[in-house]
Amino acid sequence: MRLEAFISAxxxxxxxxxAALTALAIGLTLYLxxxxRLPHRTLGxxxxxxxxxxxxxxxxxxRANPGWWSVIHVFVPLTFAGLFGIVMAIRHRRxxxxxxxxxxxxxxxxxxPGLFALLPGRLLNV
Incomplete structure (x- = not known):
């Protein structure tokens, strides 16, 4: 992505x-x-x-489908469901x-979703 496109977005x-890039960086750090321990919990x-x-x-x-959600938006409820499942697993010590x-x-x-965002016609496509 070009910096001009990011600034004008x-x-x-x-x-x-x-938020997505930060979550990806933290997630990969957590994996390693x-x-x-406390750093894992804090970063989590x-x-x-x-x-x-x-x-x-x-x-x-x-932006891809003005006024409506596009196919990539299916990941929104999946993300919230995944976060809920992770928190419940922690609370139940699973x-x-x-x-x-x-x-x-x-x-x-x-x-x-990051790979979808790189497709032609998307903002991240360079």
Whole structure:
């Protein structure tokens, strides 16, 4: 993406992109760090917050299909459902499910939609 396109994209798209890229960076860091300690918990909360912002702002981005959501918006409820599942797994101490759901969320909420965003005609396509 060109810097001019990012600057002229508007605050919702800017917030969405910053939140998504931050969540991706934190998510990949979480994958590499030791699990269960304070840094993991703190970064997990930060990642969940960024994912919430990214999914929330995505609902207001209708650039590809003015006035309506597009196919990529199917990832919004999936992201919220995944975040809910991860939190419930933590509360019920189901660590294996938490690990599996967190990996799936990073893949399904960030990597797949990110690849869709790189398609021709999209803002991120260079």
């Amino acid at each position: 508007g605050p919702v798209i800017q917030a969405h992109l910053i 760090l030791p699990k269960g 909360i930060a990642c969940a917050t960024c994912l919430t912002v990214a999914a929330g702002t995505a609902m207001f981005i209708t 660590w294996a499910y938490h690990r599996h759901a967190a990996r799936g969320l990073i893949f399904g909420a960030l990597l797949i």
